[in-house]
Amino acid sequence: MSWSLLFFLLVGAVSLAAAFGVVTSRQPVHSALFLLTNFATLAVLYITLDAQFLAAAQVIVYAGGIVILILFVIMLIGGETNDFSAAQRAWSRTVGIALGVILLLVISYSTLSRMMTPSEETAALLQGGSPKAVGIELFSKYVLPFELIALLLLVALIGALVLGRQQEGAGEGIPSVKANE
Template sequence: MNAVIFFIFAASTLVGAGGVVLARNPVHSALFLVQTLLSVAVLFLLQDAELLAAVQVIVYAGAIVVLFLFVIMLIGVDRREALTETLRFQRPIAVALGAIVLAEIIFLTGHTWATGAATQSGVPITGSTSSGDLGNNIQRVARVLFTDFLWPFELTALLLVVAVVGSVVLARGSGDRSERSIEEPSSTADSESAS
């Protein structure tokens, strides 16, 4: 049962990923991206990572891709994308980096030194262990996030704030306050941080 679901949604993930690259229309690309994100959410559910699945749907499908579409709609999709490269050697470098990432992922799936040994493999997420009840997936994630990984967590929040301030500064231009749209850039930037 689980294997069947896995293969269906793994295939769906790959079809969506291919569609993102191959679709001619940017809106169709964004929709294929949503397909990929939702399929990955199902794969998360198969791994009992319910919170991750919910966050994936809410943040990525529900907010980020919506923002993509929002921008595409505002700018319009009629403009043809030029195929000439603005940065030289962009494509070879992209291929090389992609190959490195792929090799990295394949290497890491066989090793655990980067993530640490898998904890309590085979123990049901909702079950209690000898060290006491660890709670369900959500409670476990919360406990880890606010104890062991509190420092990186807060740093990430700071990073997002810096990104928001930076995008507001860029969108408003330096010193020139005569532009008409005052609220628009800041509101979209804020919603990125909220997500």
């Protein structure tokens, strides 16, 4: 067993354990921290796959942005639900797990049945996902999708502002402002 395979198995095991933790944690905060672990291990796997730029982007966007946003929302709204209470229908958990296992079997079968042999020469062709290589590709061949992504982010920003805004006359505004009126 080579060192790289051993490393992959180790990181993959941590990633899987974190994924289990996200699903099974009772506290949403614990789920968010397990999710952070999962994202970090995936960033490590990206580096082993010659995608250095995306590994950095993964850490910045997911670990630095999305998980922090989720944590903020958990702290804003509490997020406690009685997920594991007896009030939940008894069969729903069994059915959910069964459907998940079926999904895993189908995906694994379709992956394994057309397993490709790794070709060393094509892997050598890839110059690596360094920021320079990805940037050249992004700003020459894919410049239109890149600009559209910028537009999408702007629309999402405005949409989040509109949705998250306090309704007019909905009550609890800032007290000092209310007093001045």
